[in-house]
Amino acid sequence: MKNDSSYSNNSNKSSLSVAKHKPYPAYKESGIEWLGEVPEHWDIQKVKHAVTYAVSNVDKKTQEGEASIRLFNYTDVYNNEFLTNEMDLMVASASQGQIGNFIANVDDVLVTKDSEDWRDIAKPALVISSAPDIVCGYHLALIRPYKNRTEGKFIFRLLQSALINQQFQITSNGVTRYGLPKSAIGEALITIPPIQEQKAIAAFLDRETARIDALIQKKERLIELLKEKRIALITYAVTKGLDPKVKMKDSGIEWLGDVPEHWEVYRLRYNIRLNPSKNAISHLDRDTELSFIPMDNVGVDGSLNLDTVRTISEVECGYTFFAENDVAIAKITPCFENGKGCVFHSLVGGYGFGTTELTVMRPRDMESKYLFYITISDLFRKIGEGWMQGSAGQKRVPDEFIKEFRVPVPSIKEQQAIVEKLHKLETKTDLLLDKAKNSITLLREYRASLINAAVTGKIDLRDEI
Structure with a gap:
């Protein structure tokens, strides 16, 4: 390999195969089962x-x-x-x-x-x-x-x-x-191997791993930019809407600026029920299984792992209750700043319990997904950071911040249109993210296999320097 371009199309596994390097001309048995043959002179x-x-x-x-x-x-x-x-x-x-x-x-x-x-x-x-x-x-x-x-x-x-x-x-x-x-x-x-060969192998691996690492770094930067763009688009959509020609008005809030003229600005407390009561499950048998969501099962991208269930008797005390279509945010640092949150869906029995570090919001006159988009917007997260209370490592966003947070609210129909548009944009972004992540996986696998092959003599690198 003479330049980075030979790695650029790394979605093709064959382009990242150590097989493109020639083997040594002669091998001998190492006598070690896990090692196999080694070059004859090693x-x-x-x-x-x-x-x-x-x-x-x-x-x-x-x-x-x-x-x-x-x-x-x-x-x-x-x-x-x-x-x-x-x-x-x-x-x-x-x-x-x-x-x-x-x-x-x-x-x-x-x-x-x-x-x-x-x-x-x-x-x-x-x-x-x-x-x-x-x-x-x-x-x-x-x-x-x-x-x-x-x-x-x-x-x-x-x-x-x-x-x-x-x-x-x-x-x-x-x-x-x-x-x-x-x-x-x-x-x-x-x-x-002989000392000069050790030096040649080390120099080759220094060069090639540096190139691979540079490509991985580019892919990681691309992932960061895609995530930043995603949040920027969401923030714009839930504060300015989709119509670039719509007439705007001053919201009266410095950090919010102008909003569509026909939108109303409310404190969030008027559009949600915060940490709703679990009375809805009081009629259920205590052995009924419901979804259980520890913090690790909530993603920073709105994803949700629903593999875990618990009986009501196991979790009704000391855990946070939620129901289908409720929205949650992680309130503790650094999970809040990282954007952990979700819309609960496909819950076993329609209800669930989870970590007490979740704050649950049940929307009123607001689409669940639209509320979720508000909570992951850059404005919500950045302002929320300023409200955090507690000692270092244990800071939390108080309920009062959520209640007092001011949001511009369009009609349900417009909320649905915004949700649909953002969903399409997210789908495209997710495809690009998956492609970049897959490329990183392939590059790391190739890096490891290249090191493995070089130091155990599976490829001859004496002429590569």
Whole structure:
């Protein structure tokens, strides 16, 4: 591949196949079932024979009498492929012995040693710039290549390979928290080509993953822009209507501006019943099953996961009640700011209960979907943020904000027309979003398979540099 254009049509899986790269001319059996054949001139070694490695005991505390240091800590490694001395690093302290043992050098590879999820074991990050005061932190292992025998960049890519990495995940132990024993690191098997070939493979993967990542970033930006455009169109439609020639009037509200002359501006309290009573189900047997909606089942795009049901007796106390066609918003940060909300539909038995972090609105003289569009409009969310109360991380939108929020209200017929138009626009947007998301999935899959094939010798990259 010589330029980004060969990735551009990534909806075609064949264009993202590692098969376009030639194999090595000769292979041998590795003797390892999960690895299969390797190039004839490659070696298979245990990690302990190819690199030095150590498990850090440098915690994030600052002790009197110890030297001040900066830490590459667990989250730095978990969230970044590459570590630099320009990162905002945690300051702690360490003994001179710890600094000597765990100073982070350029081309060192740091890996996660402990995690609550076994799939996060042995995630690697490569040190590309450091300083004398930067040390590998706790819950991490430091892997250092032998000079002229192993290349740090190649070791880093090896540990990114799912095929190689599975050894560490399998040997980690624990129940609610998993840890990787030091011995398991040393006993893992890795492929070792000649040093110049390691450098060539690493350089190829640096180049190709950078191109793939740039394309993924473009797709992610496209997704952001599509979402922003969606909200902008919704906001305009519920405040200005669909007719660009309609006569306007001053709403009398600074942040709202002009609205169609024939629309009336009301406080939302006059168009909804907030957190309606559950008296409607008082006649039902307590063993009756209804829909149950935890916060995770409410999407930021209005989607709703209805897989969960509970009996009335399980949820009638301590949960939020709602009925078919009610509208809900998530009132707690950051769910509110992210736009979590929905119109309840297809509920089991026509009713349901859910997290207490939902505020429920039952529309009066207003279409449910139109009310939903109001609640995800940029004006509603931005103004709501200013009303939030509570401590950091626990801020919530109060009911009073919803009651006092002023909305321009057209006739039911016009609401229905706006809903229909927005639904069509959303359908088109969703198709574009799905296409972009699918492209990202394919690019990430290709990225992983390319790394896997390169470091295990399934493709010959000696002429690719």
